[in-house]
Amino acid sequence: MGRTAQIGRAGILAAALEIADDQGLDAVTMHAVAQRLEVTTMALYRHVANKAALMDGLVEVLITEFPLPAPGSAWHERLTAMATGVRATARRHPGAFALLLGRPTVTPAALTVRHTVHEALREAGIPDADVARTERLLATVVFGFAISEATGRFRHHDQAVIDEDFAELLRWLRRILPAPQVRESGKT
Amino acid sequence: MGRTAQIGRAGILAAALEIADDQGLDAVTMHAVAQRLEVTTMALYRHVANKAALMDGLVEVLITEFPLPAPGSAWHERLTAMATGVRATARRHPGAFALLLGRPTVTPAALTVRHTVHEALREAGIPDADVARTERLLATVVFGFAISEATGRFRHHDQAVIDEDFAELLRWLRRILPAPQVRESGKT
DNA sequence: ACCTGAACACCGTTCAAGT
DNA sequence: ACCTGAACACCGTTCAAGT
Numbered sequence: 001m002g003r004t005a006q007i008g009r010a011g012i013l014a015a016a017l018e019i020a021d022d023q024g025l026d027a028v029t030m031h032a033v034a035q036r037l038e039v040t041t042m043a044l045y046r047h048v049a050n051k052a053a054l055m056d057g058l059v060e061v062l063i064t065e066f067p068l069p070a071p072g073s074a075w076h077e078r079l080t081a082m083a084t085g086v087r088a089t090a091r092r093h094p095g096a097f098a099l100l101l102g103r104p105t106v107t108p109a110a111l112t113v114r115h116t117v118h119e120a121l122r123e124a125g126i127p128d129a130d131v132a133r134t135e136r137l138l139a140t141v142v143f144g145f146a147i148s149e150a151t152g153r154f155r156h157h158d159q160a161v162i163d164e165d166f167a168e169l170l171r172w173l174r175r176i177l178p179a180p181q182v183r184e185s186g187k188t
Numbered sequence: 189m190g191r192t193a194q195i196g197r198a199g200i201l202a203a204a205l206e207i208a209d210d211q212g213l214d215a216v217t218m219h220a221v222a223q224r225l226e227v228t229t230m231a232l233y234r235h236v237a238n239k240a241a242l243m244d245g246l247v248e249v250l251i252t253e254f255p256l257p258a259p260g261s262a263w264h265e266r267l268t269a270m271a272t273g274v275r276a277t278a279r280r281h282p283g284a285f286a287l288l289l290g291r292p293t294v295t296p297a298a299l300t301v302r303h304t305v306h307e308a309l310r311e312a313g314i315p316d317a318d319v320a321r322t323e324r325l326l327a328t329v330v331f332g333f334a335i336s337e338a339t340g341r342f343r344h345h346d347q348a349v350i351d352e353d354f355a356e357l358l359r360w361l362r363r364i365l366p367a368p369q370v371r372e373s374g375k376t
Numbered sequence: 377a378c379c380t381g382a383a384c385a386c387c388g389t390t391c392a393a394g395t
Numbered sequence: 396a397c398c399t400g401a402a403c404a405c406c407g408t409t410c411a412a413g414t
Contacts, residue, residue, distance in 0.1 A: 007397085030388060042389085043398050051388065098289065102339035133349075136342075137333075137357055144332015145325075151290035154324075161321075169325055176360050195378085218407060230408085231379050239407065 007039055009047045013057045020058070020095035028095075030054075059099050063109040065089050068116055075120040076180045080170060082117065083142045087166060090146035097150040100143070114139075125178050138173065145169055195227055197235045201245045208246070208283035216283075218242075247287050251297040253277050256304055263308040264368045268358060270305065271330045275354060278334035285338040288331070302327075313366050326361065333357055 015036045019028050030051055034041040048054045067085040069078040090097040105114075117135045126134050145166060148154060154162050203224045207216050218239055222229040236242045255273040257266040278285040293302075305323045314322050333354060336342060342350050 029386085031386080040399055041387090042391095042400085045389075046397060101286065101335065101341065105341070106344075133353060133356060136353060137360065140333050140336050140341075140353075140357075141329050143336065145328050147289065147335070148328050148331065153289065153293070153328075156294075165321060165324060165328075168321060169328075172325065172364050176363060217405085219405080228380055229406090230381085230410095233408075234378060 007037055007043055007047060009057065011037060012044060012047055012054065013061055016054055016058055017061060017093065017096055021093055023095075025095040025098060028054075028058075055099055056103065058096050059103050060107055060109060062089060062093060062096055062100065063105070063107065063113065065092075066109075066113055068112070074180060075123040076174065076177070078120045079117065079138070079173075079177075082113070083138075083170060083173075086142050087146045087149070090150040094150035094152075097147060101147065121177075124180075134177075141169070141173065195225055195231055195235060197245065199225060200232060200235055200242065201249055204242055204246055205249060205281065205284055209281055211283075213283040213286060216242075216246075243287055244291065246284050247291050248295055248297060250277060250281060250284055250288065251293070251295060251301065253280075254297075254301055256300070262368060263311040264362065264365065266308045267305065267326070267361075267365075270301070271326075271358060271361075274330050275334045275337070278338040282338035282340075285335060289335065309365075312368075322365075329357070329361065 012033060016028050016033050019032055019036065023032075030041050030044055033054070034044055037043075044054075048057065066082070066089055069081040069085075071078075073081075114135060117138065118131050121131045121134050122128070149162060149166075154165070157165075200221060204216050204221050207220055207224065211220075218229050218232055221242070222232055225231075232242075236245065254277055255269070257269040257273075259266075261269075302323060305326065306319050309319045309322050310316070337350060337354075342353070345353075
């Protein structure tokens with residue numbers, strides 16, 4: 001009972017994310033994280049190299065949270081699901097989401113996400129030479145919306161307006177991608 | 189000659205922007221700005237309320253730098269020019285550009301920029317009811333690209349690739365907006 | 377009117393201890 | 396192996412002086 005709390009990298013990241021979620025990214029300080037874990041500030045340094053490493057860990061958590069779509073569904077449904085998932089992550093963690101800016105997204109989880117999009121685009125009939133660029137631009141557009149919403153650029157608008165904005169953005173992207181091939185007419 | 193350096197709000201903002209430009213936003217500290225102006229840190233507080241106000245000032249400088257297109261040109265040329273101008277500003281001030289996130293863009297300069305886009309969209313034939321939303325999404329898309337580039341999300345790619353990405357993004361947007369009306373056939 | 381000195385609370389980080 | 400205490404450099408900010 002009086003035992004010292006067990007600390008670990010995962011717990012540190014969870015605590016940091018919670019602080020970011022309800023007090024903003026600036027509130028994520030080594031002192032604040034330690035305090036939430038009922039531990040001295042210096043105890044953290046045994047589990048994370050420094051604050052930058054802690055932030056990198058937060059990014060990894062966010063990327064891992066992106067839901068990967070079920071492999072069975074049609075390519076356009078998978079892309080829509082991923083875009084919606086990215087937006088949902090941004091809304092769940094508005095403070096931490098800004099960390100995705102300026103980090104090279106070369107972690108395994110990030111590569112998996114990118115690879116999933118590549119696959120969908122190839123199925124959509126995008127020429128191999130254009131797949132990488134298309135993925136980059138799609139990611140940039142969806143990411144741009146998500147970070148704008150997360151950081152409050154739309155704060156003066158009603159939620160319904162923002163939701164409709166996102167729906168319209170998805171319509172724009174659908175107009176840019178090839179029309180989904182209709183394989184069967186009528187119902188299943 | 190031995191006179192104390194004259195300090196002013198404009199000079200402070202200029203110094204802060206220079207530091208952000210060549211050492212990043214984190215290097216913009218009250219101490220660093222004061223040092224560049226050869227003045228004590230506390231001298232700054234006579235001209236800016238606090239650090240947040242200084243950052244707000246930086247945002248205003250950035251927005252004022254957005255070039256407004258010549259009113260005579262065609263609407264699609266004006267929009268392209270503005271998109272290119274936003275990207276150029278982001279490239280010139282990559283550190284400070286991130287500040288545009290999370291500030292309500294309701295300053296006079298920001299309203300002027302938005303109004304200019306609204307006008308172009310009305311000329312393009314966008315229904316009045318859709319103009320505001322279209323502007324919001326166009327801004328989000330262009331802004332998303334600019335901030336991704338500024339914060340180094342594309343850092344692993346050659347400049348030529350990034351330039352072509354931007355060109356392709358503009359082509360996407362052209363496909364979404366109405367086709368420009370051809371008023372005269374042949375050359376002028 | 378404008379700048380400076382001294383001071384305070386806070387932050388990231390290191391290092392030598394403690395158990 | 397893991398946590399703590401003491402300490403340091405740095406940062407934003409205030410306030411009472413100085414000229």
